[in-house]
Amino acid sequence: EAQVTQNPRYLITVTGKKLTVTCSQNMNHEYMSWYRQDPGLGLRQIYYSMNVEVTDKGDVPEGYKVSRKEKRNFPLILESPSPNQTSLYFCASSFGQSNEKLFFGSGTQLSVL
Amino acid sequence: DQQVKQNSPSLSVQEGRISILNCDYTNSMFDYFLWYKKYPAEGPTFLISISSIKDKNEDGRFTVFLNKSAKHLSLHIVPSQPGDSAVYFCAASAINFGNEKLTFGTGTRLTIIP
Numbered sequence: 001e002a003q004v005t006q007n008p009r010y011l012i013t014v015t016g017k018k019l020t021v022t023c024s025q026n027m028n029h030e031y032m033s034w035y036r037q038d039p040g041l042g043l044r045q046i047y048y049s050m051n052v053e054v055t056d057k058g059d060v061p062e063g064y065k066v067s068r069k070e071k072r073n074f075p076l077i078l079e080s081p082s083p084n085q086t087s088l089y090f091c092a093s094s095f096g097q098s099n100e101k102l103f104f105g106s107g108t109q110l111s112v113l
Numbered sequence: 114d115q116q117v118k119q120n121s122p123s124l125s126v127q128e129g130r131i132s133i134l135n136c137d138y139t140n141s142m143f144d145y146f147l148w149y150k151k152y153p154a155e156g157p158t159f160l161i162s163i164s165s166i167k168d169k170n171e172d173g174r175f176t177v178f179l180n181k182s183a184k185h186l187s188l189h190i191v192p193s194q195p196g197d198s199a200v201y202f203c204a205a206s207a208i209n210f211g212n213e214k215l216t217f218g219t220g221t222r223l224t225i226i227p
Contacts, residue, residue, distance in 0.1 A: 042220050044217070045215070102159065106155055
């Protein structure tokens with residue numbers, strides 16, 4: 001089954017404790033992206049990757065890191081999480097350009113205390 | 114600066130009637146528009162799209178209309194069904210200007226009343 005898999009689904013952590021949210025897709029998509037969803041703000045792009053070893057900042061990259069060492073995986077790293085990073089996070093992928101329809105993961109609800 | 118706006122956070126519609134969700138944009142370079150639907154505890158899923166060379170695109174019960182001069186698009190659902198209850202996001206990109214990034218609106222929660 002074609003899918004984007006994120007883990008974990010829920011995560012509660014404390015300020016400053018490094019964490020990684022994993023994302024994997026099995027559709028051989030070149031493009032992958034991370035979004036956060038916040039009330040009243042919709043979906044905002046954090047980082048995106050056009051292909052292996054090619055990543056770029058989205059609209060709200062501060063406090064986040066990503067890597068794209070393999071085509072299928074695109075982990076999101078929070079080196080020193082802060083409470084303002086409490087949010088619902090989505091990973092997405094598509095063929096080629098992001099204007100193609102995106103396939104989203106089920107989301108990761110992160111709470112930073 | 115919110116370049117894609119959905120001014121109605123929520124909308125309630127009787128089952129069987131038409132649902133109309135609206136979206137406005139400010140960036141005149143946007144030339145490709147999409148609607149996504151999101152159920153609770155799931156990721157958004159693609160619903161329908163439209164290119165700026167068209168003013169209407171239809172897929173079953175779903176029709177998207179684009180008014181470029183007003184920088185406005187709308188999603189019509191006819192007839193509305195209980196399973197249509199979800200949050201709807203519109204999104205836009207500027208393909209022909211080399212900007213691959215999708216910019217999303219804030220979402221509208223649609224509730225279909227049985």
